[in-house]
Amino acid sequence: MKDVLLLAYRDIKERKARTSLTLLGIAVGIAAVIALMSVGYGFEKSVTGELVEMADLIMILPGKASLGGDYVELGSFNERDLKDIERISGVKEAVAMASSMEEVEYRGEKTVVDIIGIEPREISAVFGDIVKTEEGRGLRENDHKTCQIGHSIAKDYFDEEIEVNDRIKIGGSKFRVVGILEKQGGFKSGIDSEIFVTSGDAKGILGNDDVSQITVRVRNIEEAEEIADKIEERIDENHKLDDFTNAMTMGSAIEQLKTVFALLRAVLIAIASISLIVASIGIMNTMLMSVMERTHEVGIMKAIGAKNRNVLSLFLMESGMVSMVGGVLGCVLGVIGANVVSFVIGAAFGEGISAIVRAEVLLGGIAVAVLVGVLSGLYPARKASKMSPVEAVRYE
Amino acid sequence: MIRAENLSKVYRMGKIEVPALRDVNLEIEKDEFLAIVGSSGSGKSTLLNMLGCLDKPTSGAVFIDDVNTASLSENELAEIRREKIGFIFQQFNLIHSLNALENVSLPMFFAGVGRDERMKRAAELLAKVGLEKRMHHKPSELSGGQQQRVAIARALSNNPEIIIGDEPTGNVDSETGNAIMDILKGLNSEGRTVIVVTHDAEIAAHAHRVKRMKDGRLLEQ
Numbered sequence: 362m363k364d365v366l367l368l369a370y371r372d373i374k375e376r377k378a379r380t381s382l383t384l385l386g387i388a389v390g391i392a393a394v395i396a397l398m399s400v401g402y403g404f405e406k407s408v409t410g411e412l413v414e415m416a417d418l419i420m421i422l423p424g425k426a427s428l429g430g431d432y433v434e435l436g437s438f439n440e441r442d443l444k445d446i447e448r449i450s451g452v453k454e455a456v457a458m459a460s461s462m463e464e465v466e467y468r469g470e471k472t473v474v475d476i477i478g479i480e481p482r483e484i485s486a487v488f489g490d491i492v493k494t495e496e497g498r499g500l501r502e503n504d505h506k507t508c509q510i511g512h513s514i515a516k517d518y519f520d521e522e523i524e525v526n527d528r529i530k531i532g533g534s535k536f537r538v539v540g541i542l543e544k545q546g547g548f549k550s551g552i553d554s555e556i557f558v559t560s561g562d563a564k565g566i567l568g569n570d571d572v573s574q575i576t577v578r579v580r581n582i583e584e585a586e587e588i589a590d591k592i593e594e595r596i597d598e599n600h601k602l603d604d605f606t607n608a609m610t611m612g613s614a615i616e617q618l619k620t621v622f623a624l625l626r627a628v629l630i631a632i633a634s635i636s637l638i639v640a641s642i643g644i645m646n647t648m649l650m651s652v653m654e655r656t657h658e659v660g661i662m663k664a665i666g667a668k669n670r671n672v673l674s675l676f677l678m679e680s681g682m683v684s685m686v687g688g689v690l691g692c693v694l695g696v697i698g699a700n701v702v703s704f705v706i707g708a709a710f711g712e713g714i715s716a717i718v719r720a721e722v723l724l725g726g727i728a729v730a731v732l733v734g735v736l737s738g739l740y741p742a743r744k745a746s747k748m749s750p751v752e753a754v755r756y757e
Numbered sequence: 758m759i760r761a762e763n764l765s766k767v768y769r770m771g772k773i774e775v776p777a778l779r780d781v782n783l784e785i786e787k788d789e790f791l792a793i794v795g796s797s798g799s800g801k802s803t804l805l806n807m808l809g810c811l812d813k814p815t816s817g818a819v820f821i822d823d824v825n826t827a828s829l830s831e832n833e834l835a836e837i838r839r840e841k842i843g844f845i846f847q848q849f850n851l852i853h854s855l856n857a858l859e860n861v862s863l864p865m866f867f868a869g870v871g872r873d874e875r876m877k878r879a880a881e882l883l884a885k886v887g888l889e890k891r892m893h894h895k896p897s898e899l900s901g902g903q904q905q906r907v908a909i910a911r912a913l914s915n916n917p918e919i920i921i922g923d924e925p926t927g928n929v930d931s932e933t934g935n936a937i938m939d940i941l942k943g944l945n946s947e948g949r950t951v952i953v954v955t956h957d958a959e960i961a962a963h964a965h966r967v968k969r970m971k972d973g974r975l976l977e978q
Contacts, residue, residue, distance in 0.1 A: 371854045661850045664811055665864045665911065666839020668832050750838075751812040754850065 369679040376651070383640075383647040384687040387733065390637035391691025391726045395718070396698035397629040402717040403703055405622040412615045417453075419577040419589050421446070421596070421608045436605070437571035442596050446575060449591050451584045456483040457572040459563040465556065466530035467519045474514060475555045476531060478563020492552060497525035497540035504559055508536045512544040513553035531556065532566040577608075585610040637729070640687075641737040648680050648741035659745050660753025669746040676742035677735055684734020688727035695726065758787040758950055759808055759919065764817035766803050766973075777803040778814070779973040785952060787918070790945040792964035793954045800973035801954045802923055808952060809842050809921045810834045821919075839868055843912025847924035849904040851896040857883060857907045858892045864914045882910035886940060902933035909940055920944055922953040926960050938963045 373380050423436050438457070446455045459478035464471055481500040484492075500509050508531065515523045515538075523529065527538050536558065545552045564570050577592065579585050589608035596606040652659070659672055699716035706714050766778040777800045785791055785808075795801045806812040807819050810826055818827045821837060829837070838844070851860045861879035862870075870878075883892050886906040896904050905925060912920055922941065926934030938960055945951045953964065961967045969976045 368855075375854055657850075658852055661852060662863070662867070663835065664809075664838065664844050664846075664850070665867070666835055666915070667867045668835040670832075671867050749812070751806050754811070754846070 368675060369682055372651070372655070372679055373683060379647055379650070380683055383643050384683050384690065386640040386643040387637075387684050387687030387730055388690040388694055390633070390640040390733075391688050391730050392694035392698050393633040393636050394630055394729070395692060395695025395722055395726045396702055396716075397633050398626060398722050399695070399699035399716040399718045400702050400706075400714070401622065401626045401629055402719065402722075403699075403714045405619070406717055407714050409615050409618050409622075412611055412618070415611045416615070417579050417582050417585065418611045419579060419585060419592065419608050420611070421575040421577065421592060421606060423573070423605060424607060436600070437573050438575055438596065439572060440570070442599055443572060443575060445595050445599065446577060446592055449588060449595065451580055451588045452577050453580045454483070454578045456480065456576045456578075457560070458574045458576065459560065459567055459571060460573045461563075461567050463532045463566060465514075465518075467523060467527070468521055470519050472518055474518070474531075475551075476563065476566060477555050477557050478560045478567070479557060480560050484557070492545065492549075493543045494540045495543040497538070499540055500557060500559055502559075504539070504562075506534065506536050506562060507539045507558070508562075509540040509542060509557040510538055511542050511553040511555045514556060515541045518554075531558070534565070536562070582612065585612055589613075637733060641733045644680055644684060644734055645737040645741060647683075648676065648738050649744070651679070652676060652741045652745040655745070656748065656753050656756040659748050660750050660756060663748065663750035664754050672748075673742045673746040676745050677738050680734045680738025680742070681731055682734075684730045685727065687734070688730025691730060692723045692726050695723075758789075758822065759783075759785040759952075760820040760823075761804070761808065762818050762820070764804070764807055764814050764819065766800075766807065766812070767815045777973055778807070780817070781973075781975050783968070783975060785950060787950055788945070788948055790942065790951045790963070790965045791953070792961035792967045793952070793970060794956060794958065794961045794967060795970035796956060799970040801970045803973075804970065804975075805921055805923050805952065805954045809844060809919075810837050811844075839864055840915055841917050841919055843915075843917040843920045845905070845908050845912050845920065845922040845925045847927040849896070849901070849908045849928070851904055851907055851911070853896055856893050856895050857888060857899070857910075860896070860907055861910045861914055864911060868915055879910070879914065882913050883907070885913075886910045901929045902936065905929055905933070905937055906940070909937070909944075913944070917949070919950045919952070922951070924955055925953060926955065926957065931959075934960060 421438070423438060440457075443455055443457045446452060456479065461476055462473050463476045465474045465476075479500075481502050481504065484499065494509070495512065497509075500507060508529070510523060510529075523538055523541070525538055525541060528535050529538060530536070542552065558566070577588070579588055589610050592608045593606045597603060600606075662672060662675075696718050699718060703714045703716040761781055761783040764778055764781040764783075765776070768775045768777055779800075781804060783804075793801045793804065803812070807814050810819070810821070813827065818825050820826070821841065826834065826837065852863065855863070858876065858879050861882055862875040865875040865878065880889070880892060883889055886909055888903060888906055888910070891899060891903060891907075896907070899907065905928070909925075920941065925941070926937050929937065934957075941951050941953065942963055951964075953960070955961055
């Protein structure tokens with residue numbers, strides 16, 4: 362084994378330029394796969410990582426919601442639904458939110474914003490430490506005509522930035538901004554474009570006390586799915602409708618997202634595989650040339666007693682070695698590439714994603730490289746091993 | 758030891774059939790030193806390739822130690838070449854990327870001999886042909902006579918009973934040629950069968966028996 366390696370190494374060394382190019386071909390292929398996978402993992406982590414903090418939440422919406430998509434609204438919940446949910450065992454807290462798109466005016470400029478009405482003491486119950494206030498303070502129980510605004514509302518929505526204590530008009534009536542929330546981004550970027558008011562004020566703006574969303578925090582994450590089912594059943598019963606309620610646990614949202622990311626990764630790998638196929642054609646070409654050039658040598662080896670499999674293993678070892686070195690180089694390039702790509706994404710979108718390089722991806726990359734090398738070396742190596750000794754030895 | 762029975766070989770070049778060997782019968786005893794002479798194209802190299810299991814006859818058979826080689830698989834033929842036969846070629850046919858020592862040890866490598874033993878025996882064989890000071894030289898750094906001696910050492914590496922030389926002195930001057938024939942005679946006196954093909958009557962004079970070929974036939978003497 363060691364000797365075949367040595368022999369193969371010497372043959373490779375004789376043709377440095379050609380071998381380096383072949384090696385580079387496979388390295389680029391492997392690097393592309395590794396870089397894309399690592400960026401993909403990093404992206405997945407940055408999105409699902411935030412969700413994991415909220416794993417004990419159940420979001421309850423009327424109508425069939427689909428993740429990230431639109432949902433068909435079938436109506437709204439009411440106070441009775443909230444009370445019923447609170448009575449289900451395992452529910453730690455249930456918070457009602459009213460929401461509505463309303464016209465907002467600031468210094469003569471108008472736009473339409475999602476207004477959320479929520480009991481101030483319940484904000485922390487639901488969001489806990491997840492959503493922090495950047496400037497000013499949070500909403501208070503006895504606040505009247507005050508609001509807390511999302512980061513984008515303050516900085517981007519209007520020509521002039523909104524400061525704490527500024528006045529804005531929501532649905533025609535004046536509100537005082539008491540606080541600006543921290544930038545959320547990622548999966549929670551919706552919050553950046555929302556304005557929060559107390560439930561009391563929300564009734565005034567909306568003109569009714571409809572509840573558009575209920576958020577539940579469970580005691581035990583393992584029971585979340587079960588509780589979600591119970592909630593759906595109970596509220597559907599209240600409204601005498603099938604499939605009226607959609608209670609989605611964050612856990613299942615994470616699972617759904619992971620499926621999406623697995624699919625995304627598969628697509629990325631498929632794209633990167635094209636470069637691997639090109640690389641494997643390169644190896645085959647190099648090996649075919651190498652076999653042809655060494656026909657005479659193969660003839661000599663066979664004349665002095667080499668069996669077909671001796672010749673076969675020599676050529677396979679050669680292509681395996683080239684592709685393994687290519688694979689290792691590809692890992693190095695892939696890690697560098699992944700960091701460059703995530704840096705560029707970070708610079709372009711202001712959203713930092715750090716690529717996650719997994720050991721199994723690197724090892725897999727090297728394994729795939731060797732496999733590609735051996736498979737594409739198989740045909741040339743077989744061709745060499747089947748040569749007739751007397752003809753090969755005569756070949757000059 | 759080696760027996761050729763009604764050996765014929767026909768090469769096909771497109772639609773034309775070229776007979777290279779016609780019904781050759783030959784028996785070579787163990788310990789014998791046989792020279793086959795003839796002009797180029799007489800079929801002597803073709804006969805040698807058949808006797809050395811490098812090529813298969815179109816009809817007839819070669820028996821080595823009473824085994825019909827026509828019945829053997831490619832792998833079994835490779836084994837016979839490896840264990841029983843040592844080849845010496847006119848063009849030396851050394852592997853350029855390997856040094857003298859490695860070239861000599863190559864047949865042992867194919868036979869699965871361990872590295873240390875291989876290197877030890879290769880060094881001994883090179884010493885035997887007078888190249889102990891040239892062991893780490895590549896073929897391109899050696900003269901023709903030295904390369905042929907490396908080739909002889911390689912032919913001996915698995916200690917074969919038969920040495921086959923195809924114009925072994927064809928590419929060296931007459932002095933070196935005589936030296937090489939002396940080495941071959943020495944191998945014959947060790948008890949090995951030596952078969953040499955040549956067109957040089959002087960070289961053939963070293964042999965016990967000389968057979969002449971013409972137009973693919975072995976002439977009766």
